[in-house]
Structure formats: structure tokens, C-alpha cells
């Protein structure tokens with residue numbers, strides 16, 4: 300009950316404890332899925348709370364169906380199970396069917412002993428002496444508390460950490476603190492892939508979209524983007540997900556701006572669907588079958604943790620003693636303010652090995668740069684064949700104990716986040732956080748004090764092969780990179796990307 304006293308609204312209510320668990324995972328996206336499964340399999344009584352009615356977060360509810368990154372541990376298991384169920388394309392790997400993915404993720408969580416609680420919003424954190432004790436939840440049954448020995452924040456927006464008083468960062472300081480562009484994904488059905496596949500996606504679809512936007516036939520905010528067919532559908536009646544709508548100058552921690560964005564994107568999608576039907580071979584009889592139920596927010600809050608991974612760490616392929624995940628993905632910054640191509644590099648004051656550096660920032664007019672970048676004038680890319688590691692310390696927030704964070708809101712700078720946010724990498728981070736939570740309870744230490752060698756040994760046994768180099772993913776699929784390979788910046792599809800020279 301809320302009182303009004305002398306014009307002030309007073310909210311004081313005793314909250315009943317409804318659940319007590321060992322490990323509480325908040326958020327059921329990629330990271331939360333990995334975290335809950337590994338905590339439970341390691342013997343912890345585990346509960347996962349999710350504000351919507353399915354697992355997968357952006358992958359399933361957001362229709363981000365291309366599962367990129369290096370599959371290992373729980374992530375690899377998910378891919379194998381999806382293939383068995385026909386929810387993942389056999390030969391091409393990454394594009395999943397979101398409907399099957401929701402089902403398979405849920406099955407895996409339940410089989411692992413996780414207690415799921417859907418339709419439940421975490422609205423606050425319970426903190427005593429810099430230690431998180433649990434969270435306050437709100438759902439159809441009312442308001443209550445969950446107490447936990449360890450909490451893992453997998454909300455993507457660092458909600459639990461923010462409520463607990465962990466310092467956070469938001470957006471890109473080089474672009475007025477704006478976040479990466481936001482996209483509402485959608486699905487078109489009845490696409491004839493037989494005729495579509497004879498047209499090269501990049502040189503046909505993307506260029507047509509760019510031209511139409513230049514001529515004012517599509518909103519300038521729209522990006523060339525990409526699309527992918529769902530697995531196991533007849534080619535002449537295929538279903539494809541499309542990621543082309545984009546909003547700029549976004550403040551993803553402002554509910555009013557999120558409202559502006561989703562309205563803007565629904566409008567863009569109407570125009571895009573008409574555009575595809577009229578201009579793209581294979582789409583003549585296609586129709587809009589559904590739009591994502593959540594906005595495609597690439598980044599919002601990032602926690603401040605024991606270590607902040609930087610763009611420089613990525614291009615220099617840094618390795619860490621406490622590494623819990625690896626990635627071969629460089630940068631992918633969807634321009635926060637302008638409908639220019641994605642930014643795929645960072646800047647360095649001087650060229651430095653093993654980064655691939657180009658010696659003049661503006662040598663190629665088609666490459667999108669940050670004007671007068673204070674970091675330096677050399678464009679630096681992660682070289683194909685190299686990989687970087689994510690240290691455990693990025694998952695450990697400063698200030699609050701017994702809390703871990705996994706997924707797109709770990710401790711990084713803006714640039715590094717654009718590399719580490721891949722779906723498989725988020726699952727692996729979650730996997731590591733789940734194992735670490737359970738292990739720290741067994742060892743009777745806070746997660747901050749956990750012996751990371753012990754954790755890494757455990758993760759290796761659980762299928763995260765931290766002691767072997769990951770296979771290198773280069774444009775066009777996994778490949779060996781020859782020792783004497785030469786590299787160039789390829790801008791043919793309008794996005795600068797470092798590739799092996801033919």
C-alpha cells in the first residue's frame with residue numbers, strides 16, 4: 300500500500316521471502332541460460348527469473364537468429380541439440396529457428412534441474428554491508444523477495460548490479476554517450492530462395508537499399524543490414540529474418556527514448572517490406588509474418604568490474620591468466636549517430652603487433668572513422684587468425700560481493716563490447732559465471748576471491764577448451780590462416796573488414 304503524507308508519496312512495505320536458493324540467475328537470455336545450467340549441474344540449488352515467458356532473450360524474443368561466436372561447453376551442447384531437432388542448419392551452422400530454440404533451451408534448463416520463474420520482473424536488489432543478499436521481484440502474484448547465496452546478473456542491461464549500487468558506464472564517450480544503433484528484427488515468409496539465391500545479397504540487396512535511402516525512397520536511418528533463412532523450410536516458401544531497421548541517437552536506458560525507437564522502427568519495417576516485395580527478386584510474394592517482441596538493443600549499461608576489457612586488448616589479441624572465454628570477433632559498431640557503415644576497427648597512436656594497422660586514418664573514404672580520434676590516427680583491426688581472451692575479472696563487479704555478471708553488460712569499454720557480445724560468447728561467459736558461483740559456495744569464498752586456476756580447470760573439464768587455441772573464423776567460414784598470409788581492408792559490401800588477400 301502506498302501512502303500520501305503531506306503531499307509526499309511514501310512506499311514502505313514489508314516484503315515476504317518467497318524463495319531461498321543457492322544461486323539466483325536474473326535474465327534468461329544467452330548468458331542466463333548458460334549460467335543457470337552450469338550452476339545447477341555443479342550442485343547448486345538454482346533459480347532463473349525472467350521478465351518474459353521464454354528463454355533466449357535477444358536470440359528468440361528479439362529474432363537475432365545468427366548464433367555467432369565459438370561454440371563450446373553449454374553453447375556447443377545447445378547447437379548439437381538444435382541440429383537434432385531441426386532448429387539449426389546442418390551445414391551452415393549458425394542460423395537458428397527461434398521457436399525451436401525457445402523449446403530446446405527450456406528443456407535443457409529443466410533437465411539440468413533449474414527452477415524457472417517467468418513473467419517476473421526484478422525491481423530491486425537487497426544489499427547489506429556491500430554484499431548482495433537477494434532481489435525484490437514483482438509479478439502477477441504480487442511483490443516478494445528471493446534470497447540467494449550468489450546472484451548472477453544476466454539482464455543484458457546490468458539491472459541487478461545497477462540496483463545494488465555497482466558503478467556502470469553507458470554509451471560511447473566519443474559520440475556524446477549515444478548507444479549503438481538499435482534494430483527491431485522481423486520475419487518475412489513465402490520468400491522464394493531459389494530465385495533469390497541467384498542474386499548476390501551484398502551487391503544486389505544491400506546496394507539497392509543504400510541507393511533507395513540516398514534517393515529518399517527509404518528513411519535515411521535504415522541500414523543495408525542482413526537477412527538469413529530459417530533452417531529446414533522449403534526453398535520456394537522460405538522464412539527469413541531481416542535485420543535492416545535501425546534507429547540512431549539512442550539512449551537505451553531511457554524508457555521514453557525506447558518508446559520513440561520502437562514506433563520509428565515499426566514504421567521503417569512497413570516501408571522495408573514494401574521495398575523488398577517491389578525490388579528484390581524472390582520477395583515478390585513475400586509478406587511480413589511477425590516482428591520481434593523485444594527491441595534489438597546491442598548495448599546499454601556496462602558494469603565497472605575488477606578489469607575493464609578495452610578495444611586495444613582486442614586488436615592486440617591479449618591473453619589473461621584468469622581467462623574464461625575466447626573470441627575471434629573484432630569490432631562491430633553500428634554507428635550510434637549516423638547512417639554510415641559499421642565501424643570495424645579501433646585507433647592506436649602507433650602501429651603495434653599483432654594488430655593489423657593502416658597508417659592513415661582517412662586513406663579510404665569508404666571506411667567510417669571517428670573524426671580526430673583522441674586514441675590516435677592509426678586504424679587497428681584484429682588480424683584474422685588471432686584471438687583474444689575475456690578475463691574472469693570482467694565478470695566480477697567492484698564494490699558488491701557475491702554478485703557476478705555475464706553477457707553483453709560485463710566490464711568492457713564501448714568498443715570491446717561490440718566484439719564480445721556474440722551469442723556463443725555470452726553463453727560461455729554465463730557458463731563460467733554459473734560454475735564460478737557454485738564453486739565459490741563449495742570453497743566457502745566470495746566469487747572475488749575464487750582461485751581462478753581451479754575455476755579454469757573445471758571449465759576445461761566442462762568443455763570450454765581454454766588451454767587450446769580456438770579455430771579461426773574468417774570471412775566466409777572457418778579457415779587455416781597461412782603463416783605468410785597478406786591482409787587487406789575489404790570494403791566491397793560497404794563495411795570495412797580485414798580479410799586475407801586473395
Ligand SMILES: Cc1cc2nc3c(=O)[nH]c(=O)nc-3n(C[C@H](O)[C@H](O)[C@H](O)COP(=O)(O)OP(=O)(O)OC[C@H]3O[C@@H](n4cnc5c(N)ncnc54)[C@H](O)[C@@H]3O)c2cc1C
Nearest residue numbers: 326328329330350356357367421454455595706707720722
Ligand atoms: C539487432 C541485433 C543484432 C545482433 N546480431 C548478432 C549476430 O548476428 N550474431 C551474434 O552472435 N550476436 C548478435 N547480436 C548480439 C547478441 O544477440 C547479444 O549480445 C546477446 O544475445 C546478449 O545476450 P544476453 O544474455 O547478454 O542479453 P539478452 O539476450 O538481452 O538477455 C537478457 C534477458 O534478461 C531479461 N531481463 C532484463 N531485465 C530484467 C529484469 N529486471 N528482471 C527479469 N528479467 C530481466 C530480458 O528479458 C532478457 O531475456 C545482435 C544483437 C542485436 C541487438
